[in-house]
Amino acid sequence: MKIALLGYGKMGKAIEEIAVNRGHEIVLRVSEDIESYNLNDVEIDVAIDFSIPKAAFKNITTAFKQHIPVVSGTTGWLDDYDKATKICKTEDAAFIYASNFSIGVNVFFELNKKLAQMMKGLQDYSVEIEEIHHTQKLDAPSGTAISLAQQIISENPNKKNWQLDHADKDEIPVYAKRITDVHGTHTVSYKSTIDTIEIMHMAHSRQGFALGAVIAAEWLKDKKGVYSMKDVLASLFE
Numbered sequence: 001m002k003i004a005l006l007g008y009g010k011m012g013k014a015i016e017e018i019a020v021n022r023g024h025e026i027v028l029r030v031s032e033d034i035e036s037y038n039l040n041d042v043e044i045d046v047a048i049d050f051s052i053p054k055a056a057f058k059n060i061t062t063a064f065k066q067h068i069p070v071v072s073g074t075t076g077w078l079d080d081y082d083k084a085t086k087i088c089k090t091e092d093a094a095f096i097y098a099s100n101f102s103i104g105v106n107v108f109f110e111l112n113k114k115l116a117q118m119m120k121g122l123q124d125y126s127v128e129i130e131e132i133h134h135t136q137k138l139d140a141p142s143g144t145a146i147s148l149a150q151q152i153i154s155e156n157p158n159k160k161n162w163q164l165d166h167a168d169k170d171e172i173p174v175y176a177k178r179i180t181d182v183h184g185t186h187t188v189s190y191k192s193t194i195d196t197i198e199i200m201h202m203a204h205s206r207q208g209f210a211l212g213a214v215i216a217a218e219w220l221k222d223k224k225g226v227y228s229m230k231d232v233l234a235s236l237f238e
């Protein structure tokens with residue numbers, strides 16, 4: 001598979017290593033405005049975008065306009081997600097966005113939904129989310145923490161929204177901490193005066209995110225349409 005890397009930072013490099021080990025070829029590395037590159041110059045089977053919030057929408061839609069399937073893991077740009085999926089459909093392209101491509105986190109997402117269903121009637125418990133990441137991270141809270149909050153909100157009618165660092169009764173507080181060299185730790189806690197229930201996922205490296213993104217790209221390559229990581233991992237969740 002011929003891969004274009006849109007964003008060639010920490011994740012771009014981790015993806016390159018795994019993709020090459022799985023027999024793929026990196027044909028383009030984009031690390032600044034995509035207008036400086038001509039996507040027609042090389043044959044591309046799939047583009048993988050791990051860039052920065054303000055570049056993601058342009059990177060992704062530029063690829064769609066060349067009918068190139070796109071896997072995107074960039075966080076912090078989702079206000080434009082619906083616009084991007086519309087362009088994907090108009091251009092007959094293919095797209096998977098995930099706030100977290102790690103298979104472990106996708107299992108954790110399923111646990112989070114199940115736990116939210118069980119806890120929604122237990123009014124003595126208050127729910128909160130904590131995420132910890134390295135100090136170079138541009139966005140807060142993390143895309144994964146927002147996904148976790150949205151999953152709880154869709155299961156629990158008493159929760160209407162999430163807030164960074166504080167919350168009203170019908171909101172979920174999300175606490176974001178920045179500590180050198182932390183790859184990504186997410187904890188969902190339900191606390192009462194009697195006890196605390198917690199689920200936690202801790203990434204030990206970027207390998208899980210990168211492997212999941214390459215697996216998603218292999219799965220998406222010959223498809224059209226908009227998908228999620230749940231589609232890619234369907235057999236795991238049957």
Ligand SMILES: NC(=O)C1=CN([C@@H]2O[C@H](COP(=O)(O)OP(=O)(O)OC[C@H]3O[C@@H](n4cnc5c(N)ncnc54)[C@H](O)[C@@H]3O)[C@@H](O)[C@H]2O)C=CC1
Pocket residue numbers: 006007008009010011012030031032033034050051052053055059072073074075076098099100101102209
């Ligand atoms: N969905 C997931 O599983 C994961 C998502 N992420 C997200 O991926 C993104 C990238 O993370 P890192 O690689 O750690 O960041 P990074 O800062 O190491 O890399 C970002 C790269 O984008 C490049 N860049 C700047 N402007 C650009 C443009 N206009 N077009 C293309 N590239 C441009 C920068 O030169 C930099 O090398 C972040 O949004 C992060 O939150 C990170 C890990 C896992």
Ligand SMILES: O=C(O)C1=N[C@H](C(=O)O)C[C@H](O)C1
Pocket residue numbers: 075099100133134137141142143144145183184185209
């Ligand atoms: O920036 C990171 O590093 C990560 N970002 C993603 C997020 O915002 O959730 C995923 C992972 O936690 C690492």
